[in-house]
Amino acid sequence: NAGVTQTPKFQVLKTGQSMTLQCAQDMNHEYMSWYRQDPGMGLRLIHYSVGAGITDQGEVPNGYNVSRSTTEDFPLRLLSAAPSQTSVYFCASSWSGEKLFFGSGTQLSVL
Amino acid sequence: AQRVTQPEKLLSVFKGAPVELKCNYSYSGSPELFWYVQYSRQRLQLLLRHISRESIKGFTADLNKGETSFHLKKPFAQEEDSAMYYCALTGGGNKLTFGTGTQLKVEL
Numbered sequence: 049n050a051g052v053t054q055t056p057k058f059q060v061l062k063t064g065q066s067m068t069l070q071c072a073q074d075m076n077h078e079y080m081s082w083y084r085q086d087p088g089m090g091l092r093l094i095h096y097s098v099g100a101g102i103t104d105q106g107e108v109p110n111g112y113n114v115s116r117s118t119t120e121d122f123p124l125r126l127l128s129a130a131p132s133q134t135s136v137y138f139c140a141s142s143w144s145g146e147k148l149f150f151g152s153g154t155q156l157s158v159l
Numbered sequence: 160a161q162r163v164t165q166p167e168k169l170l171s172v173f174k175g176a177p178v179e180l181k182c183n184y185s186y187s188g189s190p191e192l193f194w195y196v197q198y199s200r201q202r203l204q205l206l207l208r209h210i211s212r213e214s215i216k217g218f219t220a221d222l223n224k225g226e227t228s229f230h231l232k233k234p235f236a237q238e239e240d241s242a243m244y245y246c247a248l249t250g251g252g253n254k255l256t257f258g259t260g261t262q263l264k265v266e267l
Contacts, residue, residue, distance in 0.1 A: 083257075088168065090245060090259035091203075106254065114178060138203065148195075150203040 050074050054139050054151035061129040061158045069124040069154050071139030077149070079142045080122040084108065085153075091138065097122055102107040130157045161186045163248050163258035171264045172236045180231040180261050182220075182246030190248045192222055192229040195257070197243040206231075207243070236265045255256070 073080065079108045081096035083106075093106030097116040111133060113125040122141075126133060134157050140148040162185040172178055184190060194206040207215045209222040209229060220231045229246060246258040 083254075088259060090163075090165075091257040093254060093256070096254065107204050107256075140203075147193075147208070148203075152202055 052139055052141050052146050053150040054137075054154050056153050056154060057152065059106050059157070061126075061156065063129060063131060063158060064124070065129050066127050067129065069137055069139075069156075070125075071122045071124065071151060072120050073122075073139075073141040073149070074120065075141060075149065076119060077141035077143055078119065080116065081106070081148070082112070082114065082122070082124045083138045083140065086135050086137060094124065094137075123125060131158045134158045160248045161190070161250060161254075161256045162249055163246050163256055165244075165246055165258035165261050167261045169257070169262045169264065171266060173266050174238055175235050178231075178233040178236045178240065178263065178265075180244050180246075180263065182229045182231065182258060184227050184229065184246075184248050186227075186248060186250055188250050190250055192220070193247040193249075193255070194218070194220055194229075194231050195245045195247055197245070201243070203245070236263075238265050238267065 052073045080097045082094040083091040084092050092108045094112050095114040097103045100119050103114050137154045139151040142148045165181045192209040196206040197203045218233045222229050243260050243262050245260045247255050249255045
């Protein structure tokens, strides 16, 4: 079991560029979510999904899109990167929304 | 709206001293509370949850509904307890709200 796999681990973007952060899990979890971690702000929920075809917004969804076409994958898309999106991004999955299994994180810098 | 407050950004204690990481919450219904921990160069992971009423690595946490608190305690700190600790809350749905975290540093 690989658990929750995130790619890439590091990424540098220029303002206005787009990219997709990948997240995959092999535990057959229905629930998946994306968080961003910023100093002094803790982890803030961006988007989440309770199953394939179902997504919903979290606390800080602006500037991010998600889709859930399969149970395994939950990519996070930045349509037009901004410096304010510089952060560490974590993907997580679980059977429910409670005991989360986290990925190793993606460190994103937007210049 | 649900909210979790961890008032201390950094807590520094000596090895063998008691540890208490504070967590207060705001939620109108019956919340479920958790503590997550992130050790250096490791993934964020669940430490304990209040419904289990368990002790993990010597840590315990009691839900106090009157004071809306869920403080994490350990009687004798160990060097390997140094980590970032996050308190988290859910109202039973699919949204887990995290606090801002407390960095615990155990000094020799």
